Amino acid sequence: MRTVEEHRAAVAALLPPLGEEEVPLAEAHGRVLARDVAAAVALPGFDNSAMDGYAARWTEVSRTPVTLPVADDIPAGRTDVVPLAPGTVQRIMTGAPLPPGADVVVPVELTDGGTDVVEIRDAPPAGSHLRAAGEDIAEGTVALEAGSPLGATQLGLAAAVGVTVLPVRRRPQVLVLSTGSELVAPGQPLLPGQIYESNSRLLVAAVEEAGGVARRLHFVPDDVEQFLTTVRAEVASADLLITSGGVSAGAYEVVKDAFRELGTVEFVKVPMQPGGPQGAGTVDGVPVVTLPGNPVSAFVSFEVFVRPALRRAMGHASPDRLHVPARLTGPLRSPAGRRQFLRGRFDGGQVSQVGGPGSHLVAHLARANCLVVVPQDVTELSAGAEVDVVLIEGALQ
Template identity: 75%
Template structure:
């Protein structure tokens, strides 16, 4: 029986880093930077005003007050975007807008609120200290400095930075193409009538959504029958598109385990058990050179297996600097039991410093899974934990409120 870490290493070893492509910023949200990104320009690119007000010399306005105002002529208007402003001459001020270039000779911006806002001769009734309200060139980042390292996940702030330092496109790793296949002759498409012994097929929906959330592109194969020849023919007809095939079901120890039967004939996929619950039966290998990861068929087992093995491997192939989910610690609100020798992944609701278990350990409890926002991790050598014990929780998204 493999440990969780051993099987994680096997799965991770199947997926090589994906090719790099340049994409427009508008299409790069959620992608992962493939190379270091140096700043093409400094930010700010020039010293500019942080306020609407008047560019002045502090030596001339620093003593202004309500009782002793200073009156100076306004000789220039400097809106944002003006590039031809002259230097500030002694005994004068320039009316200036936020973001506009500060004229040479000015060392303070007097906010408009501390003046009478005149446009010809302004009355200054107070001034901040010298250097106040100036955004100095390069104080955020200088041209040539590292703006973002490879492995950065590109969200709104990161894409805004890329644009601000001069990039129209960014190098990212291609999204992994994941073929998702769920097996079982008992499966029926949602919305159709169910006969006795049939169930609605949900794993492909669950896994395809998980692939998308992890940064991949999913394609599903539905309702492949429990027949080895048909199964292999269907799979091979689609494999040329995929970077990886993820299956659910057909890997346990019983009869009619079509995934195990078909891939064992090829001899390129290894099946076994992992010391975890849920999700013990696992398989990994290749088919026609394409990586294959086989997951158990119960929905909770399939979800947990994806979270533990497939998601980090996909994100690592995408180049994420931190491919794993965020973890934290929390206190249990109730005692729990766990089987010896198995790492338990229980569904939970994390709320600040505490975590509630959601439902029981059964791998069929999909409604409870949908209400969880974390996985509570219980080590293999722990069989009982009291109320108030501290546990590790893996934060997941998508829980019902």
Template identity: 85%
Template sequence: MRTVEEHQAVVAALLPLLPEESVPLAAAHGRVLARDVRAAVALPSFDNSAMDGYAARWSEVAGATGASPVAMPVAEDIPAGRTDVVPLAPGTVHRIMTGAPLPPGADVVIPVELTDAGTETVEIRDALPRGRHVRSAGEDIAQGAVALVAGGPLGAAQLGLAAAVGIEELPVRRRPRVLVLSTGSELVAPGTPLLPGQIYESNSALLVAAVEEAGGEARRLHFVPDDVDQFLATVRAEVSSADLLITSGGVSAGAYEVVKDAFRTLGTVEFAKVAMQPGGPQGAGTVDGVPVVTLPGNPVSAFVSFEVFVRPALRRALGHGAPERLHVPARLTGPLTSPPEKRQFLRGRYGGGEVSQVGGPGSHLVAHLARANCLVVVPEDVTELPAGAEVDVVLIEGALQ
């Protein structure tokens, strides 16, 4: 029996770092940066005003008070976007708008609220320290400095920074192309009337969404019945276009385990039991040179197995600097038990530093999975924990809602 870490290493070794490609900023949202990106310009690229007001020499307005205002002639108007800014002549001020370039010679901006808002002559009624409300060139980031670090996901803030420093395209890792295939003669498509003994196929919907949330491009293959020849024909007709094939079902110890039976004939996929619950039966290897990971068929087992083995491997292949889910400590709101010698991944609901178990440990309880926002991890050597005990919690979708 493998440990969780041993099987994680097996799956991770199947997926090399994906190649780099350049994409326009508009197509980069959610992608992973492949290389450090440097600022083409400084931010700000010029000294500018942080307020609507008046650009002045501090030494000429330092004594202004409400009781003894300083009157100054307004020599220029500087709206944002003006490019022909003239130097500030001694004894004058320039009316200036937020973001407009500071005229040479000015070292303070007096907000309009501290004046009478004059347009030809302005009365300044309060003094401010030298440099106040002035944004200095390069104070945010210098030209040539690293703006975005390789391995980081590109969200709204990162794309905004890239645009602000003049970058049109970003180097990212190509998305992994993942095929998802569910097996089982009992499966029928949602919307089809069920006959006795049939169930609706749900794993492909679950796994396609999980692949896409991890950053991949998923394609669902039509689920196949428990027939070795049909299964292999379906796989070999499609697998050459993929970076990874994920199957669900057909890997246990029963008499009709089509995935295990089919891949054993090829001799390139290894099956093992992993010391965990749910998700003990696992497989990994290659088919026609393409990596394949075989997951159990029960929906909760498939989900937990993806989270533990496949998701971090996909994110490492994408170059993520932090491929793992966020782990946090939490206090149990109630007691729990766990089987010996197996790492337990229980569904939970986390909030306010506490976690409560959602439903039982059964791997078929998909409704309970949908209500969970975390996985509670119980180590292999722990069989029971009292209320109030601290546990390791893996935050999954919806954890902060």
């Protein structure tokens, strides 16, 4: 028997930090930053206007109404801005450089909009509608921190501060293999006792959502020799092998039988539901994690053990899913001695259970957007009780 936390640590220990590589900005989406990146330029790079209006000296416009000549036009992108002459204003556009001498921008809405001479009917306080050079970020300071996932806003910032290449962690190469003589490829005719193979599709997508690169191996029947031949022909190219099925206590458990012969994979029971039987170790020096075969068990096991280990190896500063408290919309029961990961639907601080606890209920899993965590010493919760909810990214509406 191994606790959830102990098995999480065992799986994490199999995956050391992945190497670093540099990629162009255009190829960095979804990657994880390996090192801090400094701003090559300040943001803003120069004092500029936050409004369309008139650059002025506040002392000359503070007593309104006042009429002043418009000495110049400053559109965004102009590079030859001249100082503001006393007793004049300059018409200025949002983002345009502020002329030396100006200390306020009067919005066009407070004027008559004149182009040669303008009447200023009201004036904001001194310093209004100005963006100071470097007020967002100073040149040379850290713009993006190591461990940051590179999404739209991070890539936008990188481009804004003049970065063209980013240091990122290498994406893990993951092999996914399902086992079971009952499995048939989707689309093929089913005989009595057969089912369509779905775990590999589920797990490949889960690996990719976590940031890895996944490849399906053709699922194999419950044959130890064929299983080992398939694994050893491919495993050297991977950072991790994930198997599903063949790890329970019954007969024909091909994964357990095959890897026990090698003596490098440890099989344990974890007090959780779904996903009790687990395994972790190495095959020919390559990390392997063995998951149960029921689809919900495979998914929950991946979420609890594999996903955080992959993301930690990729350098994520926050490898775990977001946990939030929520109130149950209805009562629930849970067997003693096992930590439950129930499918749920989270909305507005409340969570409702989706379907029963059965590990075969794939349709209910597809409708869930979170996992409701029930501690193993809790057997009953009433409606309104607060529970820990794990938000499943990508499933939220």
